Amino acid sequence: MNIVVLVKQVPDTWSERRLRADDSTLDRDAADAVINELDDYAIEEGLRLQEAHGGEVTIVSMGPQKAADAIRKALSMGADKAVHVTDEALRGSDGLVTSAVLASVLGRTGFDLVILGSESTDARMGTLAAMLAERLGVPQMSFASKVETDGSKITIHRQADYGYDTVEGALPAVVSVVEKINEPRYPSFKGIMAAKKKPVETLSLADLGMDASQAGLAASATQVVSFANRPPRAAGTIVTDEGDGGAKAAEFLASRKFI
Amino acid sequence: MNFTETDEQVALRAAVADLGRKYGYAYFTRQARTGGRLTELWQEAGALGFIGVNLPAEYGGGGAGLYELSIVLEELAAAGCGLLMMVVSPAICGTILARFGTPEQKQRWLPKIASGSAIMAFGITEPDAGSNAHKLTTVATRDGDSWVLTGRKIYISGVDEAEAVLIVGRTADSKTGTLRPALFAVPTDAPGFSFQPLEMDVLMPEKQHLLFLDEVRLPADALVGEEGAALLQLFAGLNPERIMASAMAVGSARYALAKAVGYAKERTVWSVPIGAHQGLAHPLAQVKIELELARLMMQKAAVLYDAGDDMAAGEAANMAKYAAAEASIRVVDQAIQSLGGSSMTSEVGLAAMLANVRTTRIAPVSREMILNFVAQHSLGLPKSY
Ligand SMILES: Cc1cc2nc3c(=O)[nH]c(=O)nc-3n(C[C@H](O)[C@H](O)[C@H](O)COP(=O)(O)OP(=O)(O)OC[C@H]3O[C@@H](n4cnc5c(N)ncnc54)[C@H](O)[C@@H]3O)c2cc1C
Numbered sequence: 249m250n251i252v253v254l255v256k257q258v259p260d261t262w263s264e265r266r267l268r269a270d271d272s273t274l275d276r277d278a279a280d281a282v283i284n285e286l287d288d289y290a291i292e293e294g295l296r297l298q299e300a301h302g303g304e305v306t307i308v309s310m311g312p313q314k315a316a317d318a319i320r321k322a323l324s325m326g327a328d329k330a331v332h333v334t335d336e337a338l339r340g341s342d343g344l345v346t347s348a349v350l351a352s353v354l355g356r357t358g359f360d361l362v363i364l365g366s367e368s369t370d371a372r373m374g375t376l377a378a379m380l381a382e383r384l385g386v387p388q389m390s391f392a393s394k395v396e397t398d399g400s401k402i403t404i405h406r407q408a409d410y411g412y413d414t415v416e417g418a419l420p421a422v423v424s425v426v427e428k429i430n431e432p433r434y435p436s437f438k439g440i441m442a443a444k445k446k447p448v449e450t451l452s453l454a455d456l457g458m459d460a461s462q463a464g465l466a467a468s469a470t471q472v473v474s475f476a477n478r479p480p481r482a483a484g485t486i487v488t489d490e491g492d493g494g495a496k497a498a499e500f501l502a503s504r505k506f507i
Numbered sequence: 508m509n510f511t512e513t514d515e516q517v518a519l520r521a522a523v524a525d526l527g528r529k530y531g532y533a534y535f536t537r538q539a540r541t542g543g544r545l546t547e548l549w550q551e552a553g554a555l556g557f558i559g560v561n562l563p564a565e566y567g568g569g570g571a572g573l574y575e576l577s578i579v580l581e582e583l584a585a586a587g588c589g590l591l592m593m594v595v596s597p598a599i600c601g602t603i604l605a606r607f608g609t610p611e612q613k614q615r616w617l618p619k620i621a622s623g624s625a626i627m628a629f630g631i632t633e634p635d636a637g638s639n640a641h642k643l644t645t646v647a648t649r650d651g652d653s654w655v656l657t658g659r660k661i662y663i664s665g666v667d668e669a670e671a672v673l674i675v676g677r678t679a680d681s682k683t684g685t686l687r688p689a690l691f692a693v694p695t696d697a698p699g700f701s702f703q704p705l706e707m708d709v710l711m712p713e714k715q716h717l718l719f720l721d722e723v724r725l726p727a728d729a730l731v732g733e734e735g736a737a738l739l740q741l742f743a744g745l746n747p748e749r750i751m752a753s754a755m756a757v758g759s760a761r762y763a764l765a766k767a768v769g770y771a772k773e774r775t776v777w778s779v780p781i782g783a784h785q786g787l788a789h790p791l792a793q794v795k796i797e798l799e800l801a802r803l804m805m806q807k808a809a810v811l812y813d814a815g816d817d818m819a820a821g822e823a824a825n826m827a828k829y830a831a832a833e834a835s836i837r838v839v840d841q842a843i844q845s846l847g848g849s850s851m852t853s854e855v856g857l858a859a860m861l862a863n864v865r866t867t868r869i870a871p872v873s874r875e876m877i878l879n880f881v882a883q884h885s886l887g888l889p890k891s892y
Contacts, residue, residue, distance in 0.1 A: 317517075324518055435522040437556035437569045440515050 249303035249399060252357055253294040253327065254350060254364040254376075256284045257311045257318035261369045271465060272472035273340045274370060276312065283318040286365025288325075288432035289425050293395060294363050295326045296430065301399060303360070304328045308353050310338060310346060316448070323443035324435035330446070331357060335453045340465030343371070347379035349463065352456045354384060359420055361402070366391050366424040377424035387417035393428040519575060523557055523582040532587025532762065536856045538712040544668060545712050548588055552579070553623020558593060561747075562601050566617035572813035573598070573747050577754040577805065584758020585765075591713040592626050592665045594755060594871070598747040600627035600673045603690065607732030607740045616692065619670070627692070628669040629744075630660040630718055638876050639892075640688070645676040645720060647689055647730075654725045656691060656699075660718035662870070666702045667714055669695055674720070675741065678734055688737040691729045699723040709866055710859035742821065746812055748871050749824035753805040753831035756867045760798050760835035763860060767791060767842035770849075787845055794838040801830035822885060829877045832867035839864050 259265045259279035266275040294305045307322040307330035309315050319330045331353055338349065354362060362384075367374035381388030389395075393412060394405035402419055405412040407426050435443075453463055461467060487496045501507045512520070530548045538545055552558050561576040562568025569575065580593045601620045604613055619625035636642035645658025656676055666672055671694045677686040693700060700723050702716040732740045768791065771782030781787055808823035839861045843850040850857040868874045882888040 317514075320514060320518060321521070324522070434526050434555055435518065436554075437519060437522075437560050437571070437575075440518045440522065441569070441571075443518070444515060 249297065249301045249397075250358055250360045251294045251298055251303060251305045252354060252359045252362045253287070253290050253305060253307055253322065254362065255287045255291065255307050255309045255318055255322050256365075256368050257281050257309070257315040258284045258368050258370040261285065265370070267472065267475055271340065272475060273465065276314070281314055281317065283321050284365055284368045284370075286367065286369075286425065286427065287318075287322070289427055289429050290363045290365050291322050291325050291327060292430045292432040293392075293423075293425055294361075295433070297361070297395065297397065301397070306330065306357055308350065308357065309333070310341075310349055310353075312339075319448060320443050321435060323446045323448075324439040325433055326439055328446065330448045332448055332450045333452075333456070334450060335460075335463070337453055337460035337463045340468060341463055342468035342470045343373050343375050343379055344469050345463050345467055347376055347383055349453075349456065349458065350376075351380055351383040352458065353451065354380070356456075360399075361397070361419060362422045364422070364424050366426050374424075377422050381422040384420075384422065387421045389415055389417055389421055389423045392423050392425045395423060395425070395429070516575065516578060519557075519560070520578050520582055522555070523552075523579050524586060526552060526555065526557070527583045527586025527588055530586065530588045532856060535588040535712065536710065536853070536859065539710045539859075540853075543712060545588065545590060546668075548583075549590060549592070549623050549626075552583070552590070553621075556621075558590075558623040559597050559601065559617075559621025561597060562617055562621045563605055563613075566605070566613055566621060568597075568601075568605075568617065568621040572809070573602075573750055574806070574809040574813055576747075577750055577809050580751055580754040581758040581761075581802075584755050585761040586758075587762050589755045589758055591711060591755065592628075592668065594748055594751040595629045595664060596620050596626045596669075598751040599629045599744040602747045603673065603731060603740055603744040604692075606743050607736070609728065611728060612692070612731060616671075625670040626665060626668050628663055628665045628672040628695075629675075629748075630663040630666075630672050631675040631741075632662050633659055634661050638873055640675070643675060643677055643686075643688065645674065646686070647676045647678050647691060649678075650724075652727050654691065654727065654729060656693065656720045656723040656725060658720050660716075660720075662705065662715045663702070663718055664715055665713045666695060666716040666718065667704065671695060672718070673731065674718075675737075687735060688741060689734050690731040690737055690740060691725060692731055693720070693723060693725060693729065697723050697725065709862045710856075711863055743817065745871075746808070746817065746820050746824045749828040750805060750808050750812065750820075752867060752871055753801065753808070753824075753827040756831040756835035756864055757798065757802045757805060759860060759864050760794075760831075760838035763835075763839045763842035763857060764791070764795060764798065766855070766857070767845040770846050774847075781845070790841045791845065794834065794841050797830075797834040798838055801827065801834040804830050822881075825872075825877045825880050828867070828872065829874060829881075832864070832874065835864040835867060836861070 260282045263279040266278045268275045298305050305327040307327045309319050310333040377388050389404045391407045392404035393407040396403045402421050403416045406415045556569050557579045560569035560571045561573050564570030583589050604616050647654045647656045671692050674691045674693045678689045699721045702718045704714045772780050774781045804827040808827045812820035843857050849855050
């Protein structure tokens, strides 16, 4: 099976993240870059399906030079090869542009199954799977907490508030996964050493037959118009327990709509 | 000279740090307080090839160096769950076996040590011979094809978890009768070998033991390396020990410092976070510098060791152990001060960590013995003993 896993490098969720003052795009230098958390699950699922059905796992990532680190991590977990799309002109691309670029890459690699995380921790749009499936003309199977396939048909558990739906479709398909799907492996030392010898193809927009005017902030349909920094954390409220501490705590939680 | 780690070393750091986060200091203290061990972490790290990164690839190791092994221990300790037995099993015993063992001994022990499926402890300290190894009284005598070992050892870590202990004994030269050190791999189930745990006031899951060797009969191939060359072999193992002890201390100190800094940014007693007061900020900055200096010397020692320069590595490893002990004690002490009363709670566990890093000033070699070494070997000063 030809499995492609999409991987994105994002600023570490644990570090302070900022937007740039000049064009309101993400300030990638302000925070440590890590692999998008959900992508670990997507890679793991790809590797498990490969272990069960054979074939190859290819990592595809669009991002700056530095995204090579995220790709290397995916390769060290066990993926076979990678394609890295990197081009200065891509900076600031929104979901629509990103999906066009990735669809073009997928046209080159071919695929039976495309696996991706259901959202990235930076933009949190969660729309890429749908856009890609539409562009590729294949079914989208979203929010999968379980994936099964016999090589021609694919069945997933689609996570929902009430439990899950069982959704069936035909391959080729695009599947987005949620955290519940598996427990991602850690790269082993052997995997880390092997990653350095695995092929990584680097492509520019021109290599994909695309023009710079089709990419980046200017070509994007959505843009950040304005933003405000999160207000500094205010001091907490201290409730003195005069026998009614429980009730006061419940009152507070209710006022914030937690209960 | 190069201060940039390779992509693989950076990736190893990240992978080990991830694994460490899964367990953390809460796991470490819980296991220590309930008499448990760090077995799950040990085995998972072993399966990922982290425990044996320094051992030869042909015997199941990672084929990398001590630098990589120190990365593993530093990152686990920085996550709060350093594995003490890494100082012993792959670093001391694995190194000695890989460098001086016969092909049969390597085949027998290295794959197990590398995968973590077996632990080899190390016993040199005796009740009457700690810092002074010339006073070792564990003696091996030849009896036909066998060795017969008799003696006592003290403070030996992890014997209860180990499949064997690498015992430093002495053999009598058949002609002159002078005693010369020799190393023996003694299975923990050998008849005549027994041990009991010591009650210790340091909070770590690895227990220290008193060992009794009562005419333990061992086959000829229990002798590791050559009879006469044991001193050299011993030093080959002790440099990795010192570097790894430094890695453990540096990692623990990183944990404590991160804890202190996190707290100092959040905790507000007057109108600003306490980290804004120079009374706290400067001491934290100071210990950060001391910690980085110690870490740098540890890395220098590891690089020299991996380059095959045992002599230069020896001096650097001793200096690194000295610096790492002093820096980690100061870091944890300052972290305790920064956290105020909460530092003394069991949940935070910094008081317990202070005893652990404090041990590094004594073991595996005491501060004074390092100063003696530097005074004599680096400075050429005369000896008092
Ligand atoms: C937690 C823990 C784990 C351990 N694990 C192991 C293990 O796995 N295997 C093992 O073999 N050992 C182990 N040890 C033992 C450790 O290596 C020894 O405690 C250490 O080498 C010091 O020896 P000692 O305790 O006999 O002190 P001593 O040698 O009795 O020294 C006592 C004091 O005198 C000082 N001193 C001695 N001689 C001189 C001198 N010439 N000049 C100045 N000062 C001097 C020392 O520095 C020290 O401060 C462990 C110890 C601890 C605490």
